Amino acid sequence: MSSIDYKAAGVDIEAGNEAVRRIKQAVESTFSPHVLTGIGSFGAMYDLKPLMQQYRHPVLVQSIDGVGTKMMVAKLMQKFDTIGMDLVSATANDIIVLGAKPLTLLDYIANDKLNPEIIEQIINGMVAACRENDISLVGGETAEMPGTYLPGEHDLVGIITGVVEKDEAVLGKGITEGDVIAAFPSSGLHTNGYSLARKLLFDVAGYNVQTRHPGLAHSLGEVLLTPHLNYTRPVLHLLANKIPVKGMAHITGGGVLENIPRILPKGCAVEIHREACPVLPIFQVLRELGRLDDNEMYRTFNMGIGLIMIVPSAAVAAMRAALSDFPSYPVYEIGRVVNGQQDVRLI
Structure with a gap:
């Protein structure tokens, strides 16, 4: 009986490496001077001290969201270059309504079989939206899980972090009749x-x-x-x-x-x-x-x-x-x- 390796089980490490090679330079183009680690680190490091000195009482604001079944439309179109933009916008809008300035985004892309070209399209969309809105795409995870996802399926989720001055957070206080x-x-x-x-x-x-x-x-x-x-x-x-x-x-x-x-x-x-x-x-x-x-x-x-x-x-x-x-x-x-x-x- 021949040996069964990870690739035979449906996970292609080389495809993952190729995906990273394709996106590394684009992702790093979103980094602010506060980003201390790049792709390949076990975790994203972001230097808060210089930034927080601009605030009297800084409060971190975080949210997580995905693009839902819009991803299925992208699959039908075989067009993934805007779905990453959607993720940045969905998460950023969720925290700006609290008055927060978005700082960083972590993404999670899961699929049944990793396709470096599709990953590149998705990430390039995220990069474009992050650069336009001064958000650092500090890292994420690409998970290849055959059997968990049906053939051709992808899931895309993002966690955004921002900051707001505590007494300037927009929380609905003071809303009154006539506004x-x-x-x-x-x-x-x-x-x-x-x-x-x-x-x-x-x-x-x-x-x-x-x-x-x-x-x-x-x-x-x-x-x-x-x-x-x-x-x-x-x-x-x-x-x-x-x-x-x-x-x-x-x-x-x-x-x-x-x-x-x-x-x-x-x-x-x-x-x-x-x-x-x-x-x-x-x-x-x-x-x-x-x-x-x-x-x-x-x-x-x-x-x-x-x-x-x-x-x-x-x-x-x-x-x-x-x-x-x-x-x-x-x-x-x-x-x-x-x-x-x-x-x-x-x-």
């Missing part, structure tokens, strides 16, 4: 609602990623892989300019109806005007296919709203003026804080 709900629009589904979207488009309607629906400008695959927008730069710009943002919510899994209440104090609710922020065509296609009512749509999808900010009405003009430096991030007034019990009312 304005301002929103940055989304670019599409972002990374939420894909399980329902895939079922409606591919199972119910019988479409595929190459289908060109008359209501959409591009193929379904292209529309579904539209990168998740990252709001780090405009949000940090607003905070640096002392715009009195009382609360923020990233509209992710749970949609508009479930995410905004997370930041509302007792006695407050919000009214959202359905048509105040453009509803993208893909949502109308999904609504018609599933015969879905507003409650289901706004609980599952972002409906064109990527991130909301709650500001005093007197600060709206200053907010708009500060955002003039970011013309690609339009902002819409979509509602008001009203008296109520921490819920969202669509009007």
Whole structure:
């Protein structure tokens, strides 16, 4: 009987080495001077002392997220160059709504069989988004697990770490009746609602990623892989300019109806005007296919709203003026804080 080695069991160490060789230089291009270890270390080391001297009472802010079943669309398209961007945006948006500046990202990529070219595409997307938003991609893990994942499957998860001055954290304190709900629009589904979207488009309607629906400008695959927008730069710009943002919510899994209440104090609710922020065509296609009512749509999808900010009405003009430096991030007034019990009312 011949010997059975690791490769025969389905794990190719040489493929892993090739993947590292392909991505090493790109990953290191994201490093700030605070990063002390590169790819190959047992752990990521980040020098906090010089950074923390800029803060009176620094608080680390961390979050973990993934891209969910959007990865399945990438697999169908055999296009993985934007899925890494989605991971950076999903995690960064989760901590900037607390007022935190993102510092580092750790990634985890798992699959049944390691393909260095696919890993390179994924990482290059992460690198591009990290460089754009001054985030160090300090390392991660690539796991090849045949039998755990079906052939061709990938999972992508990231852990982001940021920092905020303790007394400047944005936690929803001070939100009161009459405050304005301002929103940055989304670019599409972002990374939420894909399980329902895939079922409606591919199972119910019988479409595929190459289908060109008359209501959409591009193929379904292209529309579904539209990168998740990252709001780090405009949000940090607003905070640096002392715009009195009382609360923020990233509209992710749970949609508009479930995410905004997370930041509302007792006695407050919000009214959202359905048509105040453009509803993208893909949502109308999904609504018609599933015969879905507003409650289901706004609980599952972002409906064109990527991130909301709650500001005093007197600060709206200053907010708009500060955002003039970011013309690609339009902002819409979509509602008001009203008296109520921490819920969202669509009007």
